[in-house]
Amino acid sequence: xxxxxxxxxREEKRDEIVTAARSLFIKDGFEATPINRxxxxxxxxxxxxxxxxxDKDEVLVAVLDGELNARMTEYLKVTFTNHTERLxxxxxxxxxxxxxxxxxxxRLQSSAAINVWHERFHAMTEGLLRAEMQTxxxxxxxxxxxxxxxxxAVEGLLSHDVSGSDKTSICEALATGW
Amino acid sequence: xxxxxxxxxREEKRDEIVTAARSLFIKDGFEATPINRxxxxxxxxxxxxxxxxxDKDEVLVAVLDGELNARMTEYLKVTFTNHTERLxxxxxxxxxxxxxxxxxxxRLQSSAAINVWHERFHAMTEGLLRAEMQTxxxxxxxxxxxxxxxxxAVEGLLSHDVSGSDKTSICEALATGW
DNA sequence: ACCTGAACACCGTTCAAGT
DNA sequence: ACCTGAACACCGTTCAAGT
Numbered sequence: 001x002x003x004x005x006x007x008x009x010r011e012e013k014r015d016e017i018v019t020a021a022r023s024l025f026i027k028d029g030f031e032a033t034p035i036n037r038x039x040x041x042x043x044x045x046x047x048x049x050x051x052x053x054x055d056k057d058e059v060l061v062a063v064l065d066g067e068l069n070a071r072m073t074e075y076l077k078v079t080f081t082n083h084t085e086r087l088x089x090x091x092x093x094x095x096x097x098x099x100x101x102x103x104x105x106x107r108l109q110s111s112a113a114i115n116v117w118h119e120r121f122h123a124m125t126e127g128l129l130r131a132e133m134q135t136x137x138x139x140x141x142x143x144x145x146x147x148x149x150x151x152x153a154v155e156g157l158l159s160h161d162v163s164g165s166d167k168t169s170i171c172e173a174l175a176t177g178w
Numbered sequence: 179x180x181x182x183x184x185x186x187x188r189e190e191k192r193d194e195i196v197t198a199a200r201s202l203f204i205k206d207g208f209e210a211t212p213i214n215r216x217x218x219x220x221x222x223x224x225x226x227x228x229x230x231x232x233d234k235d236e237v238l239v240a241v242l243d244g245e246l247n248a249r250m251t252e253y254l255k256v257t258f259t260n261h262t263e264r265l266x267x268x269x270x271x272x273x274x275x276x277x278x279x280x281x282x283x284x285r286l287q288s289s290a291a292i293n294v295w296h297e298r299f300h301a302m303t304e305g306l307l308r309a310e311m312q313t314x315x316x317x318x319x320x321x322x323x324x325x326x327x328x329x330x331a332v333e334g335l336l337s338h339d340v341s342g343s344d345k346t347s348i349c350e351a352l353a354t355g356w
Numbered sequence: 357a358c359c360t361g362a363a364c365a366c367c368g369t370t371c372a373a374g375t
Numbered sequence: 376a377c378c379t380g381a382a383c384a385c386c387g388t389t390c391a392a393g394t
Contacts, residue, residue: 029287034387045361047360047389048359145350148344149331149352153331156327159283159286160300169319170323226379228369234368
């Protein structure tokens with residue numbers, strides 16, 4: 001059943017706002033992008049954004065969903081030769097949106113919407129990681145701990161910008177143990 | 179040489195502000211504590227705080243220094259039976275000031291003062307950890323990676339509140355390898 | 357339904373003026 | 376030197392009013 005014209009326009013307009021938000025949030029950061037500037041970039045007035053989104057955090061969630069989708073599509077297309085390489089790929093991808101990552105961790109506490117998104121994201125990535133590590137023969141008693149350690153290490157790499165060689169050796173240590 | 183009266187009063191007043199800030203920042207959080215409320219709790223007017231501190235972040239740095247000092251004094255008094263126990267102790271200590279921890283990671287980007295403090299903190303804790311792990315016979319090529327992984331894992335535990343049993347198994351995995 | 361200009365509430369910080 | 380009341384700048388959000 002085809003959408004009516006009004007609905008189409010609504011989605012297009014919403015998308016324009018999200019597109020503008022994506023580029024600004026990634027380049028300048030969520031906190032450094034006032035609603036006013038976002039509105040100007042999207043070609044609407046500031047309060048119009050509140051017609052399409054409940055609040056600024058909901059705009060962020062839309063951006064996050066879009067980015068996650070794009071990166072996941074990419075991930076499924078790549079073939080990795082080993083686990084270290086896979087972890088490094090993830091780190092590099094996340095580094096391109098590192099401002100988004102730190103904003104999520106910041107707003108987690110004050111925004112229920114971001115909190116929910118963050119939990120879903122962790123559940124998903126931990127699930128993928130667990131499946132991958134099972135094929136590598138990680139002992140099942142240490143599995144849960146190692147999965148979380150890997151996720152935390154990747155997040156740490158993003159927020160503490162570490163040298164490239166340290167990044168590599170950290171991913172290697174995660175992949176091969178000690 | 180004794181301080182003159184004016185200097186004494188200045189330090190005492192400053193301390194009163196820091197004491198009020200410590201309790202509010204830890205209980206409610208830095209972001210949820212407007213300068214106004216802090217001023218009222220300290221018994222001064224809002225702008226008086228700017229006579230003693232350059233800005234709100236500098237108040238935070240004073241609180242962080244005080245807390246770090248207190249916890250370090252405590253740390254040196256405790257004797258640990260193994261490395262897992264030591265890591266768990268650190269996690270528990272940091273959990274008592276978890277709002278401070280997440281605020282530091284948040285304000286890191288926008289405040290030079292917090293950034294400097296954060297770097298010093300990491301240098302110090304990584305140094306302590308490295309020394310400890312050397313006595314445990316960790317291979318020196320993996321040392322740097324393992325130190326950073328441990329720090330990141332501890333930070334992850336704080337910001338993602340994980341179950342108690344997961345905490346234990348993560349610290350065990352960090353201490354005993356995989 | 358969709359959009360806007362104007363206003364509101366909040367917050368960190370500064371300024372002119374006092375002692 | 377120390378402190379204050381008042382004001383400023385900024386920002387997210389809402390409201391009354393338009394089409």
